[in-house]
Amino acid sequence: MATELRARRDISVVAFLDDNPELHGATLNGIQVCAPTRLDRLIAARRIERVILAMPALSEPGRGGLLRRLAELGVEVDYLSTFPEAAIDRSDQPLAPDTLLGRPAMDGSLPLGGDAYRARSVLITGAGGTIGSELCRQIVQCGPAKLVLLDLSEAALYRITTDLRPLAETFGVELVSVLGSVMDAPHMASILSRHGVEVVLHAAAYKHVPIVEENARVGLANNALGTAVVARAARAAGVARFVLVSSDKAVRPGSLMGASKRFAELAVQDLAAREGATLFSIVRFGNVLGSSGSVVPLFQGQIARGGPVTLTDERATRYFMTIPEAARLVLTAGALAEGGELFVLDMGAPVRIGELARQMIRGAGYSVRDAAHPDGDIEIRVIGLRPGEKLHEELMVRTGAQLTAHPKIIRVHEDHLSELEMAAALRDLRNAVECGADTAAIDVVRRTVRDYAPQGHQNDATALRLVHPCYPGE
CATH class of the missing domain: 3.40.50.720 (NAD(P)-binding Rossmann-like Domain)
Structure with missing residues (x-):
């Protein structure tokens, strides 16, 4: 956005503001990153007339508080979503949450x-x-x-x-x-x-x-x-x-x-x-x-x-x-x-x-490389499910x-244990943890969480009998 704004003769970009102290004093394309606490001094020293809030995830109450604070400093405030589209090149912006979620964001x-x-x-x-x-x-x-x-x-x-x-x-x-x-x-x-x-x-x-x-x-x-x-x-x-x-x-x-x-x-x-x-x-x-x-x-x-x-x-x-x-x-x-x-x-x-991976590749301006498109830019490689x-x-x-x-x-509504069962489970898990025994701790969890079926055992009836205390017929 700053690059696009600097191309306009009627706008001069003076500074970036960021709460992250690790960025303070850094420069980006010749523009310094400053702490928000310096804003009043910047306004006076650089004759700043406008502040643009590029914080799309900020809630309405949070936005209102910042707007009131900025208004007291006598500057014009624009929120990113209301800023003139001509000033912003969105061609390389990441996909909107609606696209990734498959539904409107709340x-x-x-x-x-x-x-x-x-x-x-x-x-x-x-x-x-x-x-x-x-x-x-x-x-x-x-x-x-x-x-x-x-x-x-x-x-x-x-x-x-x-x-x-x-x-x-x-x-x-x-x-x-x-x-x-x-x-x-x-x-x-x-x-x-x-x-x-x-x-x-x-x-x-x-x-x-x-x-x-x-x-x-x-x-x-x-x-x-x-x-x-x-x-x-x-x-x-x-x-x-x-x-x-x-x-x-x-x-x-x-x-x-x-x-x-x-x-x-x-x-x-x-x-x-x-x-x-x-x-x-x-x-x-x-x-x-x-x-x-x-x-x-x-x-x-x-x-x-x-x-x-x-x-x-x-x-x-x-x-x-x-x-x-x-x-x-x-x-x-x-x-x-x-x-x-x-x-x-x-x-x-x-x-x-x-499909999410394909959307993100296309959204970044690339094409998917596969058997049907051997000249594509980015390959998707299937590596298999990880443990668990x-x-x-x-x-x-x-x-x-x-x-x-x-x-x-x-x-x-879901089932839960009795007070005595839960007390025993916590005691056993605490003892296993204090003894430094991974296997003992896992055994306690297997006994307590009755629906727990470790990956690779879901369809193995013999394994389920070993790890599942409520296996049908036991």
């Missing part, structure tokens, strides 16, 4: 539930991750009194804190950054007490299927036991709401990652069934476009390098949402909860990954789904 506002977070103290675990960071950005715009950011990664925590600070100042939100693990029970209890936390959004998890498959004990400990630690600490502290961010891979899981998320769901369902002041709920959804490790950035990188684009299986399908859509609906579902709900987000029809991956993901197991006040949020 509206950018949070129509329901903002009051559940307003003037509250909110803790977000995994705050530096893909979903966690977007939850932070959106919840700031709801006006909580305090937002506590927890992450195990110092770098991720620094990035999201720095990114959020200008927005938090606009909405008058106190930011608190806490480094630590969800496995640390005393630390979690201290955080909840010290900051008077009233709402917990638990997004911390290891989510990459092949990595958890190869690091079973660590993945199961973090995802399953970590969730139990945070949820129990929330209950003991009298937190008003606890929302577990879950995954469609928890449904009839074929991977340890999926099984660990189902184990986490069972732990939360167990607490929800007991008497207490905390409203527990679970929100389950599929893949998000552009998240760490998802196919979209993977394909983008492969296309940029000239291919090949690697595809696990031509038949593979996945459910997709944009990152803002998923975070918005998680917040809405958490606010709708009355206790014990397992919510599933309506993600539309599943997308064929092979399934051809098709599901969002729910049982029938009897119920509509909620939001058309994209569905309430489902």
